[in-house]
Amino acid sequence: MATILVQPPFPASHIIPPNMMKTPRLVPTIHPRTSITRFGEFPFGSMPIYITRVTEQSSGLVGDETFTHIKSELYQALEGINRGIFGVPSAKKTEIEDLVKMLESQNPTPDPSLNLEKVAGSWKLLYSTITILGSKRTKLGLRDFISLGDFFQIIDVSKSKAVNVIKFNVRGFKLLNGQLKIEASFKIASKSRVDISYDNSTITPDQLMNVFRKNYDLLLGIFNPEGWLEITYLDDTLRIGRDDKANIFILERSENNSIISLD
Incomplete structure (x- = not known):
């Protein structure tokens, strides 16, 4: 004592x-x-x-039970906001960012770029500060006609490749349901940062591409991952990152590794 x-x-x-x-x-x-x-x-x-x-x-001050408590609060804060893609109230945004900072301050993987085996696999986006608002949302038909489905990221460490997959559902036209697939390459820039280069992108099926064709550059500009990404928190089930555009990303590990092929 x-x-x-x-x-x-x-x-x-x-x-x-x-x-x-x-x-x-x-x-x-x-x-x-x-x-x-x-x-x-x-x-x-x-x-x-x-x-x-x-x-x-x-x-130490923070143990496993405390991590579980903070993560539980974060999950509760993320409920019902549709990943933040169409904006969230400022108080809610502040609450989420405060919880993110608490986790980041006790990151159990301080050198994530040197432990990329923990990053490999499939991840599902829970929250992002990337938003589609106003005229952008209208032009892309994301008010009534088209709705956003799940966002996934598949990472193949052996190939230094990452694929972002954004699902779309078209109301009343199931044949138009499909996805935007963005492929990128990455390389280690520091112990916690990777540089990302855009490779290519596709929309399937062709009918959905026809819907987005006029505003395809706008759509790609929103979701293009090119730049750098700092991995600020990483454990077995949760990953948090910040990019060069001051965006925050919160992703949860997904068990579905067959969503898309990296070949």
């Missing part, structure tokens, strides 16, 4: 779940003449002294 001062990087109410918090013993404040505490009023010098002692913890 030792007397120590603990000052977490974030308020305890944000970092430590209520059932994990311990209430320290009270240290009364002494008034120059009398001291008033929950035990009553004491003349100066006659009040008992209480010393708070904190048990030293070798496991």
Whole structure:
């Protein structure tokens, strides 16, 4: 046992779940003449002294239970916002970014570019600060005619390749349902950053391409991944990244590895 001062990087109410918090013993404040505490009023010098002692913890401030708690809060914050693609209220955006920063500050994989085997496979987009608003949304028919399905990213580390897949559903025309596929190459730029180069893109089926043909450059400009990506958080099921355009991406590992072929 030792007397120590603990000052977490974030308020305890944000970092430590209520059932994990311990209430320290009270240290009364002494008034120059009398001291008033929950035990009553004491003349100066006659009040008992209480010393708070904190048990030293070798496991650190943030443990597995805390990670689980923060991730649970993040998942709850992401519910019902359609991945943020059509914008979210500023308060909600701030809430999400605060939770992201908490996870980033305790990243269990500090050198993700050197551990790319943890990045390989299929990922599903949960949230992005990329938005399609106003006239862009209207031009792309994303108000009533076309709806966005799931967003997936498939990463093949052995080939240094990544494929982004954006699903589309056309109301009343199932034959037009399809996807935009964007293929890219990446190379390691630092211990946490990769540089991404655009390779090619396709829309299938052809009927869906005909729908987007007039505004294809607009569509590609929104989803083109070219630039660099900083992997700021990585564990077995969740990945967070920030790109050179100040966007945030939150992805969850997907078990469906047969969504698309990288060949």
